[in-house]
Amino acid sequence: MPKVIILGQEEIEVEAGANLLRVIQQHGYDRNLPATCDGRCTCGTCAVRVLKGGDEVKPCEKDLLKDQIEKKWRLSCQVLVEQDIEVEVPGYEVAEALEIEPGLLADILDFAADRLVFHGNPLPSGVGLKRLKDLRRRVDEIVAGEADPADYRLVRQILLELLERDLVKEIPSKHPFTERTVEMMIQAFEKRIPKAIEEREEVLTYPYFLYVAFAILFFLLGGLSIYALFVDAPLEQTATPTFTPNPEKAPWYFLGIQELLAISPNLGGFLNSIAIGGVILPGLVVLFWLAIPYIEPYLEALGPRGRRGLPPGRRLSERPVTVALFTLSVLLFVALVVIGTYFRGPNWEFVLPWR
Numbered sequence: 001m002p003k004v005i006i007l008g009q010e011e012i013e014v015e016a017g018a019n020l021l022r023v024i025q026q027h028g029y030d031r032n033l034p035a036t037c038d039g040r041c042t043c044g045t046c047a048v049r050v051l052k053g054g055d056e057v058k059p060c061e062k063d064l065l066k067d068q069i070e071k072k073w074r075l076s077c078q079v080l081v082e083q084d085i086e087v088e089v090p091g092y093e094v095a096e097a098l099e100i101e102p103g104l105l106a107d108i109l110d111f112a113a114d115r116l117v118f119h120g121n122p123l124p125s126g127v128g129l130k131r132l133k134d135l136r137r138r139v140d141e142i143v144a145g146e147a148d149p150a151d152y153r154l155v156r157q158i159l160l161e162l163l164e165r166d167l168v169k170e171i172p173s174k175h176p177f178t179e180r181t182v183e184m185m186i187q188a189f190e191k192r193i194p195k196a197i198e199e200r201e202e203v204l205t206y207p208y209f210l211y212v213a214f215a216i217l218f219f220l221l222g223g224l225s226i227y228a229l230f231v232d233a234p235l236e237q238t239a240t241p242t243f244t245p246n247p248e249k250a251p252w253y254f255l256g257i258q259e260l261l262a263i264s265p266n267l268g269g270f271l272n273s274i275a276i277g278g279v280i281l282p283g284l285v286v287l288f289w290l291a292i293p294y295i296e297p298y299l300e301a302l303g304p305r306g307r308r309g310l311p312p313g314r315r316l317s318e319r320p321v322t323v324a325l326f327t328l329s330v331l332l333f334v335a336l337v338v339i340g341t342y343f344r345g346p347n348w349e350f351v352l353p354w355r
Protein backbone atom coordinates (compact mmCIF):
# COMPACT_ATOMS: atom_id res chain seq x y z
CA MET A 1 0.00 0.00 0.00
CA PRO A 2 1.35 3.47 -0.85
CA LYS A 3 2.10 5.96 1.91
CA VAL A 4 1.21 9.62 2.26
CA ILE A 5 4.06 11.24 4.19
CA ILE A 6 2.93 14.51 5.70
CA LEU A 7 6.31 16.14 6.27
CA GLY A 8 7.11 16.80 9.90
CA GLN A 9 3.89 15.02 10.99
CA GLU A 10 3.14 11.39 10.14
CA GLU A 11 3.15 8.66 7.52
CA ILE A 12 -0.25 7.33 6.52
CA GLU A 13 -0.80 4.09 4.62
CA VAL A 14 -3.64 4.44 2.10
CA GLU A 15 -5.36 2.40 -0.61
CA ALA A 16 -3.80 2.85 -4.05
CA GLY A 17 -5.71 5.59 -5.90
CA ALA A 18 -6.84 7.38 -2.70
CA ASN A 19 -7.68 11.06 -3.08
CA LEU A 20 -5.03 13.19 -1.35
CA LEU A 21 -7.48 15.85 -0.13
CA ARG A 22 -9.67 13.21 1.51
CA VAL A 23 -6.66 11.65 3.25
CA ILE A 24 -5.62 15.07 4.56
CA GLN A 25 -9.15 15.84 5.74
CA GLN A 26 -9.63 12.44 7.40
CA HIS A 27 -6.46 12.89 9.40
CA GLY A 28 -7.25 16.45 10.47
CA TYR A 29 -4.52 18.37 8.60
CA ASP A 30 -6.98 20.54 6.67
CA ARG A 31 -7.37 23.49 9.05
CA ASN A 32 -5.82 25.77 6.41
CA LEU A 33 -7.40 24.05 3.41
CA PRO A 34 -11.03 25.19 3.24
CA ALA A 35 -11.50 23.35 -0.11
CA THR A 36 -14.66 25.35 -0.69
CA CYS A 37 -15.56 23.77 -4.06
CA ASP A 38 -15.21 20.32 -2.53
CA GLY A 39 -13.05 18.85 -5.24
CA ARG A 40 -14.54 20.47 -8.37
CA CYS A 41 -11.19 22.19 -9.09
CA THR A 42 -12.57 25.71 -9.16
CA CYS A 43 -11.61 27.30 -5.81
CA GLY A 44 -7.86 26.59 -5.53
CA THR A 45 -8.07 26.49 -1.70
CA CYS A 46 -6.81 22.93 -1.27
CA ALA A 47 -3.24 23.63 -2.47
CA VAL A 48 -0.38 21.68 -0.87
CA ARG A 49 3.21 21.14 -1.92
CA VAL A 50 3.92 17.67 -3.28
CA LEU A 51 7.67 17.27 -2.92
CA LYS A 52 7.96 13.66 -4.02
CA GLY A 53 5.61 11.35 -5.94
CA GLY A 54 2.23 12.48 -7.20
CA ASP A 55 0.50 11.85 -10.51
CA GLU A 56 0.10 14.02 -13.65
CA VAL A 57 -0.75 17.70 -13.13
CA LYS A 58 -4.30 18.30 -14.43
CA PRO A 59 -5.14 21.21 -16.78
CA CYS A 60 -7.45 22.85 -14.22
CA GLU A 61 -4.54 22.89 -11.73
CA LYS A 62 -2.38 24.70 -14.29
CA ASP A 63 -5.13 27.28 -14.76
CA LEU A 64 -5.53 27.92 -11.05
CA LEU A 65 -1.96 27.58 -9.79
CA LYS A 66 -0.05 29.01 -12.79
CA ASP A 67 3.68 29.38 -12.02
CA GLN A 68 3.17 27.97 -8.51
CA ILE A 69 3.25 24.56 -10.22
CA GLU A 70 7.02 24.99 -10.68
CA LYS A 71 7.34 25.32 -6.91
CA LYS A 72 5.64 21.94 -6.56
CA TRP A 73 2.22 23.24 -5.52
CA ARG A 74 -0.69 20.95 -6.41
CA LEU A 75 -4.41 21.01 -5.77
CA SER A 76 -4.74 18.11 -3.37
CA CYS A 77 -8.29 17.33 -4.57
CA GLN A 78 -6.81 16.42 -7.97
CA VAL A 79 -3.98 14.19 -6.72
CA LEU A 80 -4.49 10.43 -6.63
CA VAL A 81 -2.02 8.51 -4.49
CA GLU A 82 -0.59 5.69 -6.59
CA GLN A 83 2.85 5.47 -4.99
CA ASP A 84 4.57 6.94 -1.88
CA ILE A 85 4.11 10.67 -1.82
CA GLU A 86 5.69 13.42 0.34
CA VAL A 87 3.45 16.35 1.06
CA GLU A 88 3.91 19.68 2.81
CA VAL A 89 0.57 20.98 4.04
CA PRO A 90 0.08 24.75 4.78
CA GLY A 91 0.10 25.24 8.54
CA TYR A 92 2.31 22.16 9.01
CA GLU A 93 5.39 23.29 7.10
CA VAL A 94 8.83 21.99 7.96
CA ALA A 95 11.82 24.28 7.77
CA GLU A 96 13.87 21.84 5.69
CA ALA A 97 11.32 21.83 2.90
CA LEU A 98 9.99 25.36 3.19
CA GLU A 99 10.16 27.28 -0.06
CA ILE A 100 10.20 30.87 1.16
CA GLU A 101 8.17 33.00 -1.17
CA PRO A 102 10.08 36.29 -1.82
CA GLY A 103 6.75 38.06 -2.39
CA LEU A 104 5.59 37.06 1.10
CA LEU A 105 8.80 38.36 2.68
CA ALA A 106 8.39 41.59 0.69
CA ASP A 107 4.80 41.94 2.01
CA ILE A 108 6.04 41.38 5.57
CA LEU A 109 8.71 44.07 5.18
CA ASP A 110 6.12 46.44 3.68
CA PHE A 111 3.92 45.76 6.68
CA ALA A 112 6.84 46.54 9.02
CA ALA A 113 7.53 49.80 7.14
CA ASP A 114 3.82 50.62 7.31
CA ARG A 115 3.78 50.27 11.06
CA LEU A 116 6.76 52.58 11.31
CA VAL A 117 5.34 55.28 9.03
CA PHE A 118 1.64 55.22 9.93
CA HIS A 119 1.66 53.96 13.51
CA GLY A 120 5.08 55.21 14.66
CA ASN A 121 5.50 51.72 16.04
CA PRO A 122 8.63 50.26 14.46
CA LEU A 123 9.06 46.56 14.02
CA PRO A 124 11.45 45.75 15.55
CA SER A 125 11.78 48.86 17.70
CA GLY A 126 14.69 51.05 16.69
CA VAL A 127 14.92 49.99 13.04
CA GLY A 128 14.78 52.84 10.51
CA LEU A 129 12.70 53.15 7.35
CA LYS A 130 15.84 53.32 5.18
CA ARG A 131 17.03 49.98 6.51
CA LEU A 132 13.63 48.36 5.96
CA LYS A 133 13.51 49.66 2.39
CA ASP A 134 17.02 48.33 1.81
CA LEU A 135 15.93 44.85 2.97
CA ARG A 136 12.75 45.08 0.88
CA ARG A 137 14.83 45.85 -2.23
CA ARG A 138 16.98 42.75 -1.62
CA VAL A 139 14.36 40.12 -0.73
CA ASP A 140 15.48 37.79 -3.54
CA GLU A 141 19.06 37.92 -2.27
CA ILE A 142 17.88 37.24 1.29
CA VAL A 143 15.72 34.28 0.30
CA ALA A 144 18.57 32.84 -1.78
CA GLY A 145 20.87 32.87 1.29
CA GLU A 146 23.22 35.45 -0.23
CA ALA A 147 22.67 38.38 2.13
CA ASP A 148 24.76 39.49 5.10
CA PRO A 149 24.37 37.88 8.53
CA ALA A 150 23.24 41.26 9.88
CA ASP A 151 20.36 41.24 7.36
CA TYR A 152 19.28 37.76 8.47
CA ARG A 153 19.41 38.78 12.11
CA LEU A 154 17.18 41.75 11.42
CA VAL A 155 14.69 39.77 9.30
CA ARG A 156 14.55 37.10 12.00
CA GLN A 157 13.95 39.79 14.61
CA ILE A 158 11.09 41.25 12.55
CA LEU A 159 9.46 37.82 12.16
CA LEU A 160 9.88 37.06 15.87
CA GLU A 161 8.28 40.33 16.88
CA LEU A 162 5.39 39.74 14.46
CA LEU A 163 4.68 36.52 16.30
CA GLU A 164 5.23 37.98 19.77
CA ARG A 165 2.95 40.96 19.10
CA ASP A 166 0.33 38.70 17.50
CA LEU A 167 0.43 40.70 14.25
CA VAL A 168 0.77 37.88 11.72
CA LYS A 169 -2.94 37.86 10.92
CA GLU A 170 -2.84 41.56 10.02
CA ILE A 171 -0.25 41.20 7.23
CA PRO A 172 -1.91 41.79 3.87
CA SER A 173 -0.51 39.33 1.31
CA LYS A 174 -1.81 37.36 -1.64
CA HIS A 175 0.58 34.56 -0.76
CA PRO A 176 -0.88 31.83 1.48
CA PHE A 177 0.69 31.76 4.94
CA THR A 178 -0.10 31.12 8.57
CA GLU A 179 1.66 31.73 11.88
CA ARG A 180 3.25 28.36 11.38
CA THR A 181 4.70 29.57 8.05
CA VAL A 182 6.30 32.52 9.85
CA GLU A 183 7.72 30.17 12.50
CA MET A 184 9.12 27.97 9.75
CA MET A 185 10.56 31.01 7.97
CA ILE A 186 12.46 31.86 11.16
CA GLN A 187 13.82 28.33 11.34
CA ALA A 188 14.62 28.24 7.64
CA PHE A 189 16.50 31.55 7.88
CA GLU A 190 18.35 30.28 10.91
CA LYS A 191 19.48 27.30 8.87
CA ARG A 192 20.54 29.58 6.03
CA ILE A 193 22.37 32.08 8.24
CA PRO A 194 25.28 29.82 9.23
CA LYS A 195 25.54 28.68 5.62
CA ALA A 196 25.73 32.28 4.41
CA ILE A 197 28.30 33.13 7.07
CA GLU A 198 30.42 30.05 6.38
CA GLU A 199 30.40 30.70 2.66
CA ARG A 200 31.52 34.27 3.23
CA GLU A 201 34.08 33.40 5.87
CA GLU A 202 35.76 30.97 3.52
CA VAL A 203 36.70 33.76 1.12
CA LEU A 204 40.43 34.29 1.73
CA THR A 205 41.77 37.78 2.21
CA TYR A 206 44.70 36.64 0.07
CA PRO A 207 45.00 37.60 -2.73
CA TYR A 208 41.89 39.81 -2.98
CA PHE A 209 42.51 42.08 -0.04
CA LEU A 210 46.28 42.17 -0.63
CA TYR A 211 45.75 43.43 -4.19
CA VAL A 212 43.89 46.41 -2.79
CA ALA A 213 46.40 46.99 0.01
CA PHE A 214 49.40 46.86 -2.35
CA ALA A 215 47.72 49.06 -4.94
CA ILE A 216 47.14 51.71 -2.25
CA LEU A 217 50.71 51.31 -0.99
CA PHE A 218 52.24 51.82 -4.45
CA PHE A 219 50.01 54.80 -5.26
CA LEU A 220 50.90 56.37 -1.91
CA LEU A 221 54.63 55.77 -2.37
CA GLY A 222 54.53 57.06 -5.94
CA GLY A 223 52.56 60.14 -4.89
CA LEU A 224 54.93 60.93 -2.02
CA SER A 225 58.01 60.41 -4.21
CA ILE A 226 56.69 62.85 -6.80
CA TYR A 227 55.74 65.31 -4.03
CA ALA A 228 59.25 65.04 -2.56
CA LEU A 229 60.78 66.01 -5.93
CA PHE A 230 59.05 69.38 -5.81
CA VAL A 231 58.79 70.24 -2.11
CA ASP A 232 61.75 70.35 0.29
CA ALA A 233 61.41 68.79 3.74
CA PRO A 234 61.05 71.43 6.48
CA LEU A 235 64.40 70.64 8.09
CA GLU A 236 65.99 73.06 10.53
CA GLN A 237 69.67 73.88 10.89
CA THR A 238 72.08 71.16 11.97
CA ALA A 239 71.70 70.35 15.65
CA THR A 240 74.49 71.40 18.01
CA PRO A 241 74.92 70.16 21.59
CA THR A 242 75.58 73.69 22.77
CA PHE A 243 72.31 75.16 21.61
CA THR A 244 68.80 73.96 22.57
CA PRO A 245 65.99 75.77 20.76
CA ASN A 246 63.15 77.12 22.86
CA PRO A 247 60.57 75.58 22.69
CA GLU A 248 62.00 72.17 21.87
CA LYS A 249 59.18 70.37 20.08
CA ALA A 250 58.99 66.65 19.30
CA PRO A 251 58.04 65.48 15.79
CA TRP A 252 54.33 66.17 15.18
CA TYR A 253 53.21 62.60 15.87
CA PHE A 254 54.71 62.76 19.37
CA LEU A 255 53.44 66.26 20.10
CA GLY A 256 50.25 64.83 21.61
CA ILE A 257 52.28 62.93 24.20
CA GLN A 258 54.59 65.92 24.78
CA GLU A 259 51.49 68.02 25.41
CA LEU A 260 50.11 65.39 27.81
CA LEU A 261 53.46 65.41 29.62
CA ALA A 262 53.23 69.16 30.00
CA ILE A 263 49.64 69.03 31.23
CA SER A 264 49.66 66.05 33.61
CA PRO A 265 51.82 67.60 36.42
CA ASN A 266 49.19 70.37 36.64
CA LEU A 267 46.24 68.01 36.94
CA GLY A 268 46.70 67.37 40.65
CA GLY A 269 45.81 64.31 42.69
CA PHE A 270 47.00 60.94 41.48
CA LEU A 271 47.28 62.33 37.94
CA ASN A 272 50.09 64.63 39.11
CA SER A 273 52.85 62.50 37.65
CA ILE A 274 54.93 62.48 34.50
CA ALA A 275 54.40 58.70 34.24
CA ILE A 276 50.64 59.26 33.95
CA GLY A 277 50.92 61.66 31.00
CA GLY A 278 53.90 60.04 29.30
CA VAL A 279 53.17 56.34 29.67
CA ILE A 280 49.99 55.31 31.45
CA LEU A 281 47.36 57.46 29.70
CA PRO A 282 48.70 56.92 26.13
CA GLY A 283 49.17 53.22 26.97
CA LEU A 284 45.57 52.90 28.14
CA VAL A 285 44.29 54.55 24.95
CA VAL A 286 46.34 52.21 22.73
CA LEU A 287 45.18 49.22 24.82
CA PHE A 288 41.59 50.34 24.32
CA TRP A 289 42.06 50.47 20.54
CA LEU A 290 43.61 46.99 20.54
CA ALA A 291 40.85 45.58 22.73
CA ILE A 292 37.93 46.96 20.68
CA PRO A 293 37.23 43.73 18.71
CA TYR A 294 37.05 41.80 21.99
CA ILE A 295 35.08 44.23 24.14
CA GLU A 296 32.70 45.60 21.52
CA PRO A 297 29.77 43.30 22.43
CA TYR A 298 30.02 44.50 26.06
CA LEU A 299 30.24 48.15 25.02
CA GLU A 300 27.28 47.82 22.65
CA ALA A 301 25.23 46.11 25.35
CA LEU A 302 24.92 49.66 26.76
CA GLY A 303 23.66 51.04 23.43
CA PRO A 304 20.16 51.04 21.93
CA ARG A 305 20.60 47.69 20.12
CA GLY A 306 22.11 45.96 23.14
CA ARG A 307 19.20 47.08 25.34
CA ARG A 308 16.88 45.30 22.87
CA GLY A 309 19.00 42.16 23.14
CA LEU A 310 20.51 42.51 19.64
CA PRO A 311 24.22 41.93 18.93
CA PRO A 312 26.31 44.79 17.42
CA GLY A 313 25.74 45.18 13.68
CA ARG A 314 28.28 45.96 10.95
CA ARG A 315 27.06 49.41 10.04
CA LEU A 316 28.26 52.52 11.90
CA SER A 317 24.78 53.28 13.14
CA GLU A 318 24.54 49.78 14.64
CA ARG A 319 27.63 50.18 16.86
CA PRO A 320 27.23 53.71 18.22
CA VAL A 321 29.00 53.25 21.59
CA THR A 322 32.21 51.85 20.10
CA VAL A 323 32.26 54.39 17.27
CA ALA A 324 31.67 57.27 19.69
CA LEU A 325 34.43 56.16 22.10
CA PHE A 326 36.93 55.51 19.31
CA THR A 327 36.18 58.85 17.62
CA LEU A 328 36.47 60.67 20.94
CA SER A 329 39.88 59.13 21.67
CA VAL A 330 41.19 60.02 18.18
CA LEU A 331 39.81 63.56 18.41
CA LEU A 332 41.49 63.98 21.80
CA PHE A 333 44.81 62.91 20.32
CA VAL A 334 44.40 65.27 17.32
CA ALA A 335 43.46 68.14 19.66
CA LEU A 336 46.63 67.58 21.73
CA VAL A 337 48.77 67.54 18.55
CA VAL A 338 47.15 70.77 17.34
CA ILE A 339 47.70 72.46 20.72
CA GLY A 340 51.32 71.27 20.84
CA THR A 341 51.97 72.43 17.26
CA TYR A 342 50.31 75.83 17.16
CA PHE A 343 49.56 76.94 20.71
CA ARG A 344 52.87 76.39 22.49
CA GLY A 345 55.68 78.96 22.48
CA PRO A 346 58.95 79.57 24.37
CA ASN A 347 59.13 77.66 27.71
CA TRP A 348 56.05 75.71 26.56
CA GLU A 349 53.88 78.66 27.43
CA PHE A 350 50.41 78.85 25.92
CA VAL A 351 50.42 81.28 22.97
CA LEU A 352 47.92 82.30 20.33
CA PRO A 353 49.37 81.54 16.89
CA TRP A 354 47.92 84.69 15.31
CA ARG A 355 49.60 87.02 17.83
Ligand code: FES
Binding pocket: 035, 036, 037, 038, 039, 040, 041, 042, 043, 044, 045, 046, 075, 076, 077, 078
Ligand atom coordinates in the same frame (compact mmCIF):
# COMPACT_ATOMS: atom_id res chain seq x y z
S1 FES B 1 -11.19 21.75 -3.40
FE1 FES B 1 -11.44 23.44 -4.68
S2 FES B 1 -9.82 23.22 -6.02
FE2 FES B 1 -9.57 21.55 -4.74
